[in-house]
Amino acid sequence: LGRRINGALTDLTRAPTLDEKAFDGMLREIANALAEADVNIKLVANLRKTIKTTVKFSELPPSANKKRIIQKAVFDALVDIVNPHQKPFEPRKGKSNVIMFVGLQGAGKTTTCTKLARWYQARGFRTCLVCADTFRAGAFDQLKQNAIKAKIPYYGSLTQTDPVVVARDGVEKFKKEKFEIIIVDTSGRHQQENALFAEMVEIQSAVQPHQTVMVLDASIGQAAEAQSRAFKETADFGAIIITKTDGAAAGGGAISAVAATHTPIVFIGTGEHLLDLEKFNPESFVSKLLGMGDMQGLVEHVQSLKLDQKDTMKNITEGKFSVRDMRDQLQNIMKMGPLSKMAGMIPGLSGMMQGMDDADGQSKLKRMIYICDSMTVKELDSDGKCFVEQPTRMVRVARGSGTSVREVEELLTQQRMMGNMAKKMKGGLAGMQKAQQQV
Ligand code: GDP
Ligand code: MG
Secondary structure, three states, X not given: OHHHHHHHHHHHHHOOOOOHHHHHHHHHHHHHHHHHOOOOHHHHHHHHHHHHHHOOHHHOOOOOOHHHHHHHHHHHHHHHHHOOOOOOOOOOOOOOEEEEEEOOOOOOHHHHHHHHHHHHHHOOOOEEEEEEOOOOOOHHHHHHHHHHHHOOOEEOOOOOOOHHHHHHHHHHHHHHOOOOEEEEEEOOOOOOOHHHHHHHHHHHHHHOOOEEEEEEEHHHHHHHHHHHHHHHHHXXXXXXXXXXXXXXXXXXXXXXXXXXXXXXXXXXXXXXXXXOEEEOOHHHHHHHXXXXXXXXXXXXXXXXXXXXXXXXXXXXXXXXXOXXXXXXXXXXXXXXXXXXXXHHOOOXXXXXXXXXXXXXXXXXXXXXXXXXXXXXXXXHOOOOHHHHHOOHHHHHHHHHHOOOHHHHHHHHHHHHHHHHHHHHHHHHHHHHHHHXXXX
């Protein structure tokens, strides 16, 4: 979509005579691109009118950067639609915040539940999951696997078939245990059946969620409007999460859903991995849609991560860098999300990175973390020398993590290098601290 709109704008600036006719043609081209990107037809028509009135083409001075002005008008009009114009739900620390998920089967509820739980967990909330999907066989198992991987407490039942009972029991249990974020996953159906809606309403009144989130698949396209409207009418929701924005769908459906329900998008799913969840930002979303890059999003993203550096910094000041420090640093890099996605937020780089994926880099990082996770606590907190003294330890760790001895060695080499650096810095830092204390 971005390329097409940019193309239309470029055509306009290249046209031999920049007249009203060329401008109209370009508006038509942009409108077509938006409609094809699943933005609701009526919305597109309104948008076209808005742009035409905000950009008074005939009044633009000849020297004006027309491409810039029109691009900004398109950008502003789209941002205005997805901008919630209201404060998002903020869970309160020290309280039990219940968040319930609704949406059609396959929308990505179960996957997104765990992503969101991890997101809050990484930001210091005590988080847990409740599986109230008793409809689909294996639903509880799926949530359980995800939860175990993310180390998040979960609740569900293999014998209780009433989702309302499971939801109520799970939420009650976790409330008693003072969990701060309790996320309730529910079942979906292929269609918007009455049974589904009745079930949703019952669960809603049983668990009294502080927020209900509708999960919407980005590839739903033009159907997004009707679907979100139907959900809104029965099980009112206060937020939308759009999943699979990494797919082929252009994301116009998301814009239509917001416009139809006046409900903010809070997060977007950007892949199948646990970390593929981004806070929704209207400007970022639209600039990505239009292929304009997103520096602000990148900065906010990195700032929003509470990277855990405390213990490592303390160790370094003492001239130490354990295997665990190495692991924490790897985890920090992972938290930032796939590098190609970061690159996608940087103007200029986004084009260059197109079509490239860094699955390799990501999986390498993951393997290194697996290696650390297969070590004993003692080994993790060591300086790594025990592996040199007893190389069989490396064989054990390689086997336990499903990697090779070579990879374990590689990780330990890296850690040793960091350790040496820490040692060298010790004098300097200690000296600096002493100097500070004397002041
Ligand atoms: P549910 O039926 O609503 O619970 O949907 P699931 O959570 O089981 O997800 C259905 C499928 O969509 C799974 O294969 C997920 O891996 C996939 N999925 C979910 N979110 C995303 C996303 O953001 N990107 C991609 N590429 N796949 C996703
Ligand atoms: Mg599910």
